[in-house]
Amino acid sequence: MEKLLFYGKKQGDNLKQKTIAKSGTLTGVGLHTGVKAKITIFPAEIDYGIKFVRVDMPEKLVIPADIDFVVGDARGTAIGINDVRIFTIEHLMAALAAKGISNCKIEIDAEEVPLMDGSAKPFMDLINEIGVVEQDAEQEFIEFNEPMWLFNENNIALSVFPAKDYYITLMVDYKSSIIGAQHTTMFNFQNFENDFAPARTFCFLSEIEMLAKQGLIKGGSIDSAMVVQDIPFDEEKAKELAKSFPNSSPIFAGTNGFLSNRELRFPNELCRHKAVDLVGDLYLLGKPIKGHIMAARSGHASNHAFAKRIREYMIKKAEKEKANKITYDDILKMLPHRYPFLLVDGVEEVVPNQKIVAYKNVSFNDHFFQGHFPGNPIMPGVLQLEALAQAGGIMVLCEDLHKSEGEKEQKTMLYMGINNCKFRNPVRPGDKLVLEINLTKQRRNIFICEAKAKVNGKVTCEAEITCMVNV
Secondary structure: OOOOOHHHOOOOOOOEEEEEOOOEEEEEEOOOOOOEEEEEEEEOOOOOOEEEEEOOOOOOOEEEOOHHHEEEOOOOOEEEEOOEEEEOOHHHHHHHHHOOOOOEEEEEOOOEOOOOOOOOHHHHHHHHHHOEEEEEEEOOOEEOOOOEEEEOOOOOEEEEEEOOOEEEEEEEOOOOOOOOOEEEEEEOOOOHHHHOOOOOOEEEHHHHHHHHHOOOOOOOOOOOOEEEOOOOOOHHHHHHHHHHOOOOOOOOOOOOOEHHHOOOOOOOHHHHHHHHHHHHHHHHHOOOEEEEEEEEOOOHHHHHHHHHHHHHHHHHHHHHHHHOOOOHHHHHHHOOOOOOOOOOOEEEEEEOOOEEEEEEEOOOOOHHHHOOOOOOOOOOHHHHHHHHHHHHHHHHHHHHOOOOOOOOOOOEEEEEEEEEEEEOOOOOOOOEEEEEEEEEEEEOOEEEEEEEEEEOOEEEEEEEEEEEEEO
16 A cells, blocks of 8 residues: 655645746657647746646637636546647646645647656656745645545546545456456655656557547557557557557567556556546646545546536535634624623634634733733633633524524523533633534534633643523
8 A cells, every 4th residue: 555645744734835946848749649749837926826828829828727627538638728728737737736836837839748658757757856845825725524426327436535634545447357456545645756656548459549540649659658458469450550650669469468568667557547647637626635535437537527526516615614704793793792701702614503613812911810820820711611602602693693683583692511521731821722612412492512622732621511592
């Protein structure tokens, strides 16, 4: 099992946006167009994102590397605007994702990114050569509150589950005795360069004629792809194939299941390459993911469909968070408390009647420090409990926040009981007291909650609190 770590850190860490240190260039031939192309990667400013520029065109059209601009998935990922296209961007996108590049401009002088050796490694090597720099802005992530799935009639399945980091578990099964069923797992990106980037693209010998008739693989070569020898192949067919790929190494029937006896770089190289494609396609969402992606028999079309579903989820989640955003004025509307007994300054996250994360900024000027251990000021435990109760009140009362005045009822949240209360660590001036409430049981207007107060991740107070909404 391969173990990889995101950008060398856990995603829970505060990570910065990144760009490249200087420009760098690669030249090669496009897989499907057969056209020679040069790409040059340039640094870009904060929040620029990743964008391609067709410098071979008079207007130098800029095309964002974004799922909303995907226009094709025939054996690769293509983006475009109107009739302008850039094909086969997935391996480059995977390398940018693995190196944590948030912002860069990519100039290209043709309509397809060079295939190179069929893997993401040449692009990783280029980024290593030119370097990566942090920028003075926090990196945002795509996070999930619930699982998501995508299934189709071809037994293709993709799903994502909430997680603190980025994981991929992927399986392929082509019903081939040569390949067999393969699976792989990525635990983020620390070893992506060695364990996944070198995995090359592949196809089946039986597909080559069909792909050629579709106008694809004009730049194909057995030097840049693993060809699975799934049908009989003799010397006559080898000569015909060599005419189609004149720049390829000698072509002959292999004895190891692959054309010309090409050797695998990994026993499950084909599956690892599918993981590379998935990483590149999902990076078209514009931000790194915190989640466990699971995929079975995925391909570019399903990757794109899944990315679009995630984008829809992100939009709805943002709308919901905006609707649930609570200001200090909102807190004053919901809670009857006023100075010095209003002990909630803000709300970071809330799901009405389910959970809330609020906070109290503890200041030396708070009234209770004047008499509570003046020489060694500590916030009274009973006030921590009061702050937790007030946060719980917001969790329940915010359900009515956006109702019209005629629909609202005058409600107050009252303590009914405290069980299993423990005080773990002191709270001192200058601390940010984080108030976490999770509903565990509800009986009509009575709410039983698990409550924890924390400073810097350490629990200062915890209890089971029972409250009643009084109308």
